[in-house]
Amino acid sequence: MREEAHLRPRPANFVPLTPLDFLDHAVKTAPGDEAVIWRGRSWTWAEFHAVVLRFVAALRARGIGKGDVVSVMCVNRPEMLAAHYAVPALGAVLNCVNTRIEVSDVSFILRHSDSRLMLADPSATRIARAAAEEAGVPFEPFADDGASGDGLALLSTDAPPPFELTAEITDEWQPIALNYTSGTTGEPKGVVLHHRGAWLNAIGNVTALKFDRSTRYLWTLPMFHCNGWCHTFAITAAGGTHVCLEKVEPGAVFSAIEAHGVTHLACAPVVLYMLINSSAKQTRNASRRLTVATGGAAPTASLIEEMDALGFDFIHLYGLTECFGPTSIRELTGAERDLGVAERARLLARQGVRHMTANRIRVLGEDGEDVPFDGRTIGEVALCGNTLLSGYHRDAVETEKAFSGGVFRTGDLAVRHDDGHIEIRDRAKDVIITGGENVSSLEIEGVLSRHPGVAIAAVVARRDEKWGEIPMAFIETRTGAPLDTKALEAFCRDHLAGFKIPRAWSFGELPKTATGKIQKFVLRERATQEKVGSDI
Known part of the structure; x- marks a missing residue:
């Protein structure tokens, strides 16, 4: 069949993919459902939509427009979640800044990203303000309670001006976020992510982690970390509820789980060790099980055994900032859940297979060919697909290097088992x-x-x-x-x-x-x- 001009995309049959559509859908289909919980308050989707529109209006009043970078240094508050929709709605680029780094590091990010505006919650104001002054970037804080007092009061009840959330998204390849790598291997790099990849990875997370309207997701994972693994978008896509937690403290975690009927949370294993070593675990009702997604290090047998006793079901995820967060998943099948703890730990130590919308995963030997599926031969994990970065900001050399050979080389060394699951054995440099x-x-x-x-x-x-x-x-x-x-x-x-x-x-x-x-x-x-x- 010939490619003919009249069969090409047109405005009536092609709309750029963007996760902003998820909020638009939620507010139009379930406006009265509970969307966000924070500090004893809650917002419906209609009310949260109004928060986003107030945010949009505030950004427009400060001259933010298409292509501008807006930096936000904020813990897991409603404003941080709203930033994931308000900043991209203007065609601008969201730069989430780690709340635990020093002034010099923040200042570097502000300068390197060409940030136009720095926003921060009260807990991060001291460092954010100093870094903004050093970098010559305008700074504004969020109000302490979000609704009144000094700073941006985005959680007030003021009626916001109308705004079409997706109007400025004319190309799904537009940048949606600029994230700086976490610093596990040295100097951070600015990872440019696009609307298309964010949409796809969010939907993949919905299916892989089984999010739906009954989901109540506890934010123990920082939203600033790779946009919360795209769960900032995924929970909204599913119509679930975001339960915001500003500080990961065991008592607060267990309290929130019980008070809000939490069904899912995600975190690094270090957080889980905090939970099992805390006396606050005695308040946990283990008969009501929940799912915890973890990544960054394989769960050990002892960790799985202790978390299982607390009613936590494990899912192991693997990914990088460069691939929008999780790109593979290992969960136990029904039969595997009945295995002994040592065997379950052995299986969950694997990083698994790609989720539905994620990148194709290969393990390449030194000759550039795929290693055999024998669980022994080690190669480098390489990715190819729609949920990869556009490139590194202001670094064409590193971008070309990363994509050499038609794949993205992760630097992680792994084997591939006979069922196709990968298992990371090390970082190349380790x-x-x-x-x-x-x-x-x-x-x-x-x-x-x-x-x-x-x-x-x-x-x-x-x-x-x-x-x-x-x-x-x-x-x-x-x-x-x-x-x-x-x-x-x-x-x-x-x-x-x-x-x-x-x-x-x-x-x-x-x-x-x-x-x-x-x-x-x-x-x-x-x-x-x-x-x-x-x-x-």
């Missing part, structure tokens, strides 16, 4: 070469995490005159006190080959990003400076 042997830091970490006294373990290479490199383990203990290294070595000897056992140890709190990922580049630097056995 492989330890000791005495000519390649050692996976993740394998050692997995063994150490099974020790009853270990809360979190991270392993990096340390230079050594004899072996070239040796594994060095950084341990965060359950009690906060150092452990007996001889006992740890004996424990490792039961599970690891001798050359894989750490030969240097350090105890203390591990450096983490705002989402709980271990900053291994910091540990690699510390490994060059510390004496063996010293505290962090």
Whole structure:
């Protein structure tokens, strides 16, 4: 069949994909349903839509328009959720800033992003204001209670002027967000995401995580982190309820779960360790189960066992800032849920397969070809599809490098099992070469995490005159006190080959990003400076 001019897209049969449509749909189909909960208050979809329109009006009054970058430094409040709709509605680009970084880092982001406006909640005002002044960017805070007093009162009841949410979206390839990488591997890069990918990944999350109108999603994952894995859009698409939580504190988490009938939450494993080690878990009604999606590190058997006792069902997700958050999923089948905890942990340690709308996943060997599905041969995870970044802001060289060979290379090393599921074995830069042997830091970490006294373990290479490199383990203990290294070595000897056992140890709190990922580049630097056995 020929391609003919009259069969090409036209305004009547082609509308750019944008997640702003999800809010438009929710407010028109279920205006009275509960949309957002925060600090004992709640908003229907009609009321939340009004919050977004007040936000739009405030941005327009400050001269924000198409292509402008608006930076927002805010915890999980309604204003942060509203920013995901109000900023893109003007054709502008949302730049969510990590609330836990320092003035110099924020200032760098503001300058590098060419930000036109900096907004912040009261808890972030000191750093945000100082960074904005340093970068020469206008700054405004949100009102403390969101409705009155100093700052933008977007949660007031003032009637907003009308505005068509999707009017400025003329191309689904338009930037919707500019996110800076979390800093687990060094200098942050500005990841440009587009409306099309956000729409697709949100819908994929809806299907993969089974969100619907009964979903009550607790925001333990920062919305600033990769736009909350696109759950800022996905929960709205499903017509569920956003339960906003400003600070992840175990008592507040358990209280919110019980008070609001939470069905889903997402977080890094470090948050789950906080929950199981808190006395507040005694308030949890484990008979009413909920789903927790976790990523960043594979769940251990002990973690799964303890969370299962609290009524949490695990789903393991894998993704990067560059692919809009989750791109693969591993969940247990009905039959697998009846397996023993060790076997369930073994299966859930895998990153799984892509969800419906995500990128195609390949594992490539050094020859550029797909590795066999044997669960042994290691290659690099590569992605290709519709939920990948447009490129890196102001960095054509890194963009071309990232997409070389027609795929996006993640830097993660994995095997592929016979059922197609991938399992990450390490980051390329985290492989330890000791005495000519390649050692996976993740394998050692997995063994150490099974020790009853270990809360979190991270392993990096340390230079050594004899072996070239040796594994060095950084341990965060359950009690906060150092452990007996001889006992740890004996424990490792039961599970690891001798050359894989750490030969240097350090105890203390591990450096983490705002989402709980271990900053291994910091540990690699510390490994060059510390004496063996010293505290962090």
